[in-house]
Amino acid sequence: MAHLPPPLPGPGSAAAEPATPGTPAFSPLYQQIKALILESLQAGEWKPGEAIPSEMDLAVRFRVSQGTVRKAVDELAAENLLLRRQGKGTFVATHSEQQVRYRFLKLMPDAGDLAAEGQPQREVLECRRLRAPADVARSLALRAGDAVIQVRRVLSFGGVPTILEDLWLPGAPFKGLTAQQMTGYHGPTYAMFEVEFGVRMVRAEEKIRAVAADPSQAELLQVPRHSPLLSVERVAYTYNDVPMEVRRGLYRTDTHHYRNELS
Structure with missing residues (x-):
């Protein structure tokens, strides 16, 4: 209380x-x-x-x-x-609510809307515990070398690989997170963080730039090498501006676009 x-x-x-x-x-x-x-x-x-x-x-x-x-x-x-x-x-x-479940995902299909595409298919390529790189530690307000969970995954819409992203999460609040949890949860990832770990992301900040796909990225996203991609780096915060996630995503924009509302 x-x-x-x-x-x-x-x-x-x-x-x-x-x-x-x-x-x-x-x-x-x-x-x-x-x-x-x-x-x-x-x-x-x-x-x-x-x-x-x-x-x-x-x-x-x-x-x-x-x-x-x-x-x-x-x-x-x-x-x-x-x-x-x-x-x-x-x-x-809660991120389980239909009207807010995609609040932080601004990538929209050129035809239709995100809800019509349905839940993205997730392929977790890696989920491991390691010492925080210096830049990630700074973004998460951790000490250099503190434990973090790193997740790499591909999100596909309609069977088409569309987003390649790396997530870094502080090790203590997300202790025990596994690739099976990330893959098997049938709902938004942020809703899983709420249910399984008691962590609610309430706001986020993003940096966006254009990049060219390197050979590894091109293979995972099934695009030609040097294809233009949208690089989106996000820091998500829980209550009282405590950083809880660094997420770096590479977005295909041949069939999707980044859409934001300004007010």
Whole structure:
């Protein structure tokens, strides 16, 4: 259970006056409640897919108004951390949900949509435990030489190899991960991380560049050597911006394109 907050301003109050040099800064009350809800999510008090307490119950728990709780929950829902269901309540978002299961996969077929292609076929080429390379350790906020799990796999759509990717995961949270788990789970990989390891990826950052396929990559993706590929490097984070995955993918774009929505 999250700790109760220190004495807070009365219901409906806003942030304190802007801080002047040498004085502490205060966040709005609803932001403090949002942080406490995040603390409970990170601690696993409410698991992905489970309902959280009602706004009224949370208001009693945190000793604030229901409107303050609603504003905190609204922000968490807008960030895809919580999911409102009309007449049912508010639930912890999960990558198993149809509307968010492909939230981090932006490669779309030129004809149709990703859902129409169905679940990609996964071929795991390698799954091993090793010491983190220096660049991976930096991205995962690990010490050089800490244990990581490396996975290399090919994702195919409609029988056509489309994505070649390498994943690096911190060794402690993903201890025991096997190639059989990666291959056999019938759902999104991020949903498997939630169910099997209690790790939920809530946001990601990507770097994208164009590259030419080397001989090994060309063979695995069944394209001519030097074919243009889209290189996508992703760092995925769990709650409170803790990095939990480095993923480097090479995407074929002869029948697919990268699509993102900006707002």
